[in-house]
Amino acid sequence: MTKQVDDGPLLKLCSLWENTSRAGQTYLTGKLNYATRLVIFKNNHKSKDSDPDWNVFLRQDEPKEAPKPRRNRHRRHAVAVFVPAVVQGR
Numbered sequence: 001m002t003k004q005v006d007d008g009p010l011l012k013l014c015s016l017w018e019n020t021s022r023a024g025q026t027y028l029t030g031k032l033n034y035a036t037r038l039v040i041f042k043n044n045h046k047s048k049d050s051d052p053d054w055n056v057f058l059r060q061d062e063p064k065e066a067p068k069p070r071r072n073r074h075r076r077h078a079v080a081v082f083v084p085a086v087v088q089g090r
Contacts, residue, residue, distance in 0.1 A: 014038060035061050 016030040016038070028040040042068045043052050 016040070032058070037061055 014030040015067075016028040019027055021027060022083055025044070026042060028038075030038050032038050039057045039059050041055050041057070043055050046053065061077050
């Protein structure tokens with residue numbers, strides 16, 4: 001998914017969900033892929049305006065197998081329909 005902005009196209013990296021910690025602090029989290037999670041915390045130690053408002057962290061999840069590619073049944077079906085039509089044309 002891409003969006004156009006004044007500086008050029010944007011490529012969507014991931015989606016984020018807002019959560020609340022047990023201490024009551026808001027943070028954002030989302031999956032970059034099957035094994036890596038993005039976690040964003042508000043900078044509660046900001047002492048001047050030039051300090052960042054948020055800090056971004058990558059968290060490695062427990063190693064898992066990469067998801068198996070899904071079969072495109074529609075494409076398989078289209079090939080099965082197409083092949084007999086070619087053979088009949090001979």
